[in-house]
Amino acid sequence: MTKHVVGTIDEVAPGKSKLVEVRGREIGVFNVNGNFYALANRCPHGGGSLCKGVVTGLALSDRPGEYKLVRKGEFLRCPWHGWEFEIKTGQSYCDPKSTRVRQFNVSVEAGEDLVKGPYVAESFQVSVEQNYIVVDL
Numbered sequence: 001m002t003k004h005v006v007g008t009i010d011e012v013a014p015g016k017s018k019l020v021e022v023r024g025r026e027i028g029v030f031n032v033n034g035n036f037y038a039l040a041n042r043c044p045h046g047g048g049s050l051c052k053g054v055v056t057g058l059a060l061s062d063r064p065g066e067y068k069l070v071r072k073g074e075f076l077r078c079p080w081h082g083w084e085f086e087i088k089t090g091q092s093y094c095d096p097k098s099t100r101v102r103q104f105n106v107s108v109e110a111g112e113d114l115v116k117g118p119y120v121a122e123s124f125q126v127s128v129e130q131n132y133i134v135v136d137l
Contacts, residue, residue, distance in 0.1 A: 001105070009108055012036065015073045019051055027104060030055070030087045032074055037087050039076070040102035045094070048080030050101060056084070058093070 006020040012031040019041060020027050026041035028051025043050040057072035075093070077084050084093045085101050092099035 003107075009036075015055065017051060017055065026051070028076075029106065030076070032087050035088075036106045036108060038104040038106045039085070039087065039090055040104070042102075043078040043080060043083060044092070044099050044101060045078065045083045046080050048078050050076065050078050050085070053077045053079040055087070058084075 004022045006022065006027075006029060007018055009031075012018045012029055014031050014034055017028050017030045020029060026049075028039050028041050030037045030039070039051060041049055041051040054077045055073055056075050056077055057069040058075055059067050060070055061067045074087055075084050076087050083095075083099075085091065086093065090101035090103045092101075
């Protein structure tokens with residue numbers, strides 16, 4: 001697989017996302033508690049722009065009428081039909097056995113590791129002979 005630099009870690013603060021295009025594909029990059037994940041910007045349920053949806057948590061209930069939101073910032077809700085997906089795994093919480101969002105591997109790498117050096121400028125020996133400048137190639 002080919003690596004594509006899509007931004008710096010400062011561009012995607014915790015709890016935020018960034019929509020990027022890589023080789024003609026829209027991909028959402030998410031920062032969940034300091035970990036980065038990438039999902040296709042296409043809801044597998046209805047084809048909507050999934051990554052433009054709301055980042056939320058998981059609603060749990062012990063009894064009717066009482067709800068609590070846990071795992072805040074770990075789920076993405078599609079703006080079209082409200083289907084929810086776990087950002088870390090891409091798994092659907094509406095149809096977990098057969099529906100998931102396409103994921104892409106993400107890594108955080110130092111700039112000096114992406115392009116190895118050292119870089120050496122091409123140089124030429126120069127000397128002066130009887131008022132002429134001579135360059136050796």
